[in-house]
Amino acid sequence: MAPQRDKEQTMQRLIDAVGTIIGREGFRNIGVNTVAKEADVDKVLIYRYFGGLDGLLKAYAYQKDFWLNIDKLFGDIEPERLNDMCYLKEITKQILHGQLTEMRANKELQEILIWELVERNNLTAQLAADREEKGTGLTRLLSGKLGIAQEVEPLIAIVIAGVTYLALRSRSDSHFNGVNISSADGWGRIEEGLNKIVDLYFESLAK
Amino acid sequence: MAPQRDKEQTMQRLIDAVGTIIGREGFRNIGVNTVAKEADVDKVLIYRYFGGLDGLLKAYAYQKDFWLNIDKLFGDIEPERLNDMCYLKEITKQILHGQLTEMRANKELQEILIWELVERNNLTAQLAADREEKGTGLTRLLSGKLGIAQEVEPLIAIVIAGVTYLALRSRSDSHFNGVNISSADGWGRIEEGLNKIVDLYFESLAK
DNA sequence: TTTGGTAGTCACTAATTAGTGACATACTTT
DNA sequence: AAAGTATGTCACTAATTAGTGACTACCAAA
Numbered sequence: 001m002a003p004q005r006d007k008e009q010t011m012q013r014l015i016d017a018v019g020t021i022i023g024r025e026g027f028r029n030i031g032v033n034t035v036a037k038e039a040d041v042d043k044v045l046i047y048r049y050f051g052g053l054d055g056l057l058k059a060y061a062y063q064k065d066f067w068l069n070i071d072k073l074f075g076d077i078e079p080e081r082l083n084d085m086c087y088l089k090e091i092t093k094q095i096l097h098g099q100l101t102e103m104r105a106n107k108e109l110q111e112i113l114i115w116e117l118v119e120r121n122n123l124t125a126q127l128a129a130d131r132e133e134k135g136t137g138l139t140r141l142l143s144g145k146l147g148i149a150q151e152v153e154p155l156i157a158i159v160i161a162g163v164t165y166l167a168l169r170s171r172s173d174s175h176f177n178g179v180n181i182s183s184a185d186g187w188g189r190i191e192e193g194l195n196k197i198v199d200l201y202f203e204s205l206a207k
Numbered sequence: 208m209a210p211q212r213d214k215e216q217t218m219q220r221l222i223d224a225v226g227t228i229i230g231r232e233g234f235r236n237i238g239v240n241t242v243a244k245e246a247d248v249d250k251v252l253i254y255r256y257f258g259g260l261d262g263l264l265k266a267y268a269y270q271k272d273f274w275l276n277i278d279k280l281f282g283d284i285e286p287e288r289l290n291d292m293c294y295l296k297e298i299t300k301q302i303l304h305g306q307l308t309e310m311r312a313n314k315e316l317q318e319i320l321i322w323e324l325v326e327r328n329n330l331t332a333q334l335a336a337d338r339e340e341k342g343t344g345l346t347r348l349l350s351g352k353l354g355i356a357q358e359v360e361p362l363i364a365i366v367i368a369g370v371t372y373l374a375l376r377s378r379s380d381s382h383f384n385g386v387n388i389s390s391a392d393g394w395g396r397i398e399e400g401l402n403k404i405v406d407l408y409f410e411s412l413a414k
Numbered sequence: 415t416t417t418g419g420t421a422g423t424c425a426c427t428a429a430t431t432a433g434t435g436a437c438a439t440a441c442t443t444t
Numbered sequence: 445a446a447a448g449t450a451t452g453t454c455a456c457t458a459a460t461t462a463g464t465g466a467c468t469a470c471c472a473a474a
Contacts, residue, residue: 004421004470004471005420005421005422005469005470005471006421007420007421010421010422026325028325028326031460031461031462032461032462032463033460033461033462041422042421042422042423042424043462043463044422044423044424044463044464045421045422047462047463047464048420048421048422052462052463053462114321114324114325116379117321117324117375117376117378117379118233118235118321118325119235120379125379128379128380132380132382132383132384135384136384136385139384139385150396151399151403153384153385153386153396154386154396154397154399154400155400155403155404156384157369157373157383157384157385157386157388157397157400158365158366158369158370158373158397158400158401158404159365159369160369160384161368161369161370161371161372161373161376161383161384162364162365162366162367162368162369162372163365163368164368164372165368165369165371165372165375166364166365166368168324168372169324169368171324172323172324172327172331172332172335173335173339175339176339176364176368177339177342177343177346177360177363177364177367177368178343178346178360178364179360179361179364181364189357189360189361190361190364190365192361193361193362193364193365194365196358196362196408197362197365197404197407200404200407200408200410200411201403201407203407203411204407204410211440211441211451212439212440212441212450212451212452213451214450214451217451217452238430238431238432239431239432239433240430240431240432248452249452249453249454250432250433251433251434251452251453251454252451252452254432254433254434255451255452259432259433260432
């Protein structure tokens, strides 16, 4: 029988409370008092179990998977078809579509990204570094197949950064450059824009 | 002779203190105590002269010209040549170049943009709205000349958003998607990427 | 059943926050 | 010069912050 006093469970409650607060209000109002109250747990346990708020945040960050899961996006790829330019184009669109969808849907990821922008500490630096390492999958795929990494890298950087910023903006703004980023319709137009860029680029390669 | 007690000067000291703090540490540590200390002025004057911190921040934001000054970028345009597709293409590149340069150089603008991302209040909402209104100049120019606003809007949104996010990231990250966003070289590559997109798009129109 | 360690509670400190009321001093107007 | 007003100073409150020390209660092993 599980003990009435359960350290593991209490730790988990604290970690979950961090997620709840970040998802609801962002990282601004996070502090030992807030988290302890949300978890309905005494704040002294944060110090006992995690050594302080930083340790708790670290535990939180490493339990969740905050970088975009590129491997998942790459799962559906049929390697033997990658030499088919047309297939490669579709894969590219598919990956960008996945990034857009994930960025729009994952509120906690949005908050983490903003946190990384606002304050740089050991934790946010680590998260950013992990993301940078894992997030260049599309570039590597295209450069591996096309042998044009130099040219394609900045293009993907612009596009991914654009989608990211639009998603972050959509938290509080309804429009950006005339596009309604608070509606599915507007995001559909953005996706069309992404596809257009991909189409144009692959066309230019075919020539 | 100027009086020893100078309300105007004191107000300006407070406004400047806001700028100093924002430039140094961003919006995180801003508060009546911090600002008053930085300005070497009693905090009660913030309430007397500005009605509180919000009023002071508003005065700060509106004293500076924080939206990208589109009018300035549009100054060099020779209207009679705008029907020349090739000239239009160059103007587009030039405007994007201006946005990129401004975003990279203007640290205070970067902080304001991050502030807008982090907390939404009357002031940040107003700033965002102003920027949205003024910031669609390029779109209007192209759609006016090309009559393809629907298609061009999301493309520009993605590109401008991308440049913005890369600039914000560059405050604390050295790389994004393999591009070195902390070096002039890396930003040169990004600009090449922008030009590439513009070239491709205008090519597609010529067909 | 006693004993030792641990999970969890509670009450406190010291620092910092936003905001206010009372006061003094300088400048201006009469 | 006298009086009044506005500028600036100081001391205070109440709330909230991070962090600590002392305590109780439970659980497991001896």
